[in-house]
Amino acid sequence: MTTATSSSALTPAAYAELSAIALRVREHILRLSTDGGCFTGASLSCADLFVFLYARFLRINYERLDDPERDYLLLSKGHDVPALYGTLAELGWIPIERLSNHLKTNDFIYWHPNRHVPGVEFHSGSLGHLPAVGVGIALDIKLRGASNRVVVVTGDGELDEGSVWEALLVASAYRLDNLVIVVDRNHFQANVRTEELIPLEPMAPKFEAFGCAVARIDGHDFSQMEAAFSRLPFEEGKPSVIIADTVRGKGVPSIEARADRWFCNFSAEEVEALLRELHGEARAQLTSETLTVR
Amino acid sequence: MNYQELIRQTALRDERVVVMTAENRAVLRELPPVLGPRFVDVGIAEQTMIGAAAGLALRGRIPICHALAPFLIYRAYEFVRTDVGIAHLPVKLSSWIAGFLSEANGPTHQAIEDVALMRAIPGMTVFCPADEADMLAMLPAIWASPDPAYVRLIVRKTDYAHAPFEIGKAEVVSEGSDVTLLVYGLLFEEARQTARLLEQQGWSVGLINMRSLKPVDEEAILRAAQTSRRLVTIEDHLLTGGLYSIVAETLLKHRQTADVLPLALQERWFRPALLADVLAFEGFTAERMAQRIAAQPER
Numbered sequence: 001m002t003t004a005t006s007s008s009a010l011t012p013a014a015y016a017e018l019s020a021i022a023l024r025v026r027e028h029i030l031r032l033s034t035d036g037g038c039f040t041g042a043s044l045s046c047a048d049l050f051v052f053l054y055a056r057f058l059r060i061n062y063e064r065l066d067d068p069e070r071d072y073l074l075l076s077k078g079h080d081v082p083a084l085y086g087t088l089a090e091l092g093w094i095p096i097e098r099l100s101n102h103l104k105t106n107d108f109i110y111w112h113p114n115r116h117v118p119g120v121e122f123h124s125g126s127l128g129h130l131p132a133v134g135v136g137i138a139l140d141i142k143l144r145g146a147s148n149r150v151v152v153v154t155g156d157g158e159l160d161e162g163s164v165w166e167a168l169l170v171a172s173a174y175r176l177d178n179l180v181i182v183v184d185r186n187h188f189q190a191n192v193r194t195e196e197l198i199p200l201e202p203m204a205p206k207f208e209a210f211g212c213a214v215a216r217i218d219g220h221d222f223s224q225m226e227a228a229f230s231r232l233p234f235e236e237g238k239p240s241v242i243i244a245d246t247v248r249g250k251g252v253p254s255i256e257a258r259a260d261r262w263f264c265n266f267s268a269e270e271v272e273a274l275l276r277e278l279h280g281e282a283r284a285q286l287t288s289e290t291l292t293v294r
Numbered sequence: 295m296n297y298q299e300l301i302r303q304t305a306l307r308d309e310r311v312v313v314m315t316a317e318n319r320a321v322l323r324e325l326p327p328v329l330g331p332r333f334v335d336v337g338i339a340e341q342t343m344i345g346a347a348a349g350l351a352l353r354g355r356i357p358i359c360h361a362l363a364p365f366l367i368y369r370a371y372e373f374v375r376t377d378v379g380i381a382h383l384p385v386k387l388s389s390w391i392a393g394f395l396s397e398a399n400g401p402t403h404q405a406i407e408d409v410a411l412m413r414a415i416p417g418m419t420v421f422c423p424a425d426e427a428d429m430l431a432m433l434p435a436i437w438a439s440p441d442p443a444y445v446r447l448i449v450r451k452t453d454y455a456h457a458p459f460e461i462g463k464a465e466v467v468s469e470g471s472d473v474t475l476l477v478y479g480l481l482f483e484e485a486r487q488t489a490r491l492l493e494q495q496g497w498s499v500g501l502i503n504m505r506s507l508k509p510v511d512e513e514a515i516l517r518a519a520q521t522s523r524r525l526v527t528i529e530d531h532l533l534t535g536g537l538y539s540i541v542a543e544t545l546l547k548h549r550q551t552a553d554v555l556p557l558a559l560q561e562r563w564f565r566p567a568l569l570a571d572v573l574a575f576e577g578f579t580a581e582r583m584a585q586r587i588a589a590q591p592e593r
Contacts, residue, residue: 110398125402126364162339190320198337
């Protein structure tokens, strides 16, 4: 395994801009955490990753989604879709106002991604599917001799599903070095810490044993992301895996790394308090319980 | 009494009971310390849960497997069919948020073919209680049976006082000569209100809570077809293979025919939203169902 160094090409200004976008994405996530709610914690953990991927890495022009040369991002841990929609809204893919249609029957902004929203390549919600779908897209790209990259974002609990590992075996057998698996390693499954239930560590050697080249980074540090993603593929002929260590609920200390903050449906007042907390003001007082959605 | 408490009492009384989940433990969260090693959470690995349940059952255990409906039976379907079905093991599938109860999760979470798929497995039994009290009345008999079983769980409360449960028997709430509503699960409460609305318009309305879809209460279906001018099947399930199919199969088997209006989902996923909005959008509120029934011309 390699570890990312901070020898990044990111200027301080670029870093600050990514941070500013990510802060606004987190605001969107918190605003979606009421009136029915959403998977707040898992969305906050990967907000920085999405912002980096869409703003810095992916070669996708949202006005030319039919471009055969463009990259793909497949969101396999579909429940963190508020982070994706927040990112797409901030980067102009969808109107920000559309987020207010959350859970309404006049739109398709619900708890999991779907292709009624531009930028969503494939629906998800059932874990462990998109590594395989990504293999198919990557195979086609290889068949065409093209250079598009396919990024699949998975959760860490999602790695429990055997289908993830089947897909890796196939990706390795077919030498799909255009496939990148990004693991949002937030250390939680729905209701428990991964290591207290079905331990996943040591994680990197598992991927290496399945024929992948692996890097492990801090998933909230844009410089480390820049360093890792700019080196892809890590090894010719091998799928790449980036394990991004993150914090569930990142940015909002009252819900950070708490098993009981999985699916959140806060009151409007709590959301306002959480927004203040996100901006480093007073800590929020929460009384709403997590819901039993999963 | 609630679902978790019923499991707790059952498991404490019967050492054979093992509670399993694929990290859908939110409604079972108090059980791990009580049941110790007889609470098995396999993580997000439904196929392994069902395979392991078969292994436990082979050794004389009665596994109660609790998971979100689509992953419990779609992800693991071949394991259910092959490991539980072929061996006819007493594995009890507890299916969380089936049908409209998946609300705003979207099609990946919509178990609206579950009745069709589960009743297709030889020897599998299928149950859909109407509300929490109905479920609590039904589960003990289901868990005591030697058969594999699939249950659509429901923890919503209604004020209806249910009759005792017997496997293979429907609950006839009322009989009527104009129309009989045959319903299961979540939509029972809406159908009750629909019956009231139709009665206010002068209709004579029957209402049957199907409860046991396999084995099904053929006698109740046949009697309704004979005493009512029309039947309506009501289900948060695809038209294919659900209650409408069951009624059709039952009538044909007994060389009968009837005027049957199906209220079901037809060849599409339902619009994801919070439950009340789903019912309104899909036409399953009491008012909309009454309108749909009244608007249907008699043959």
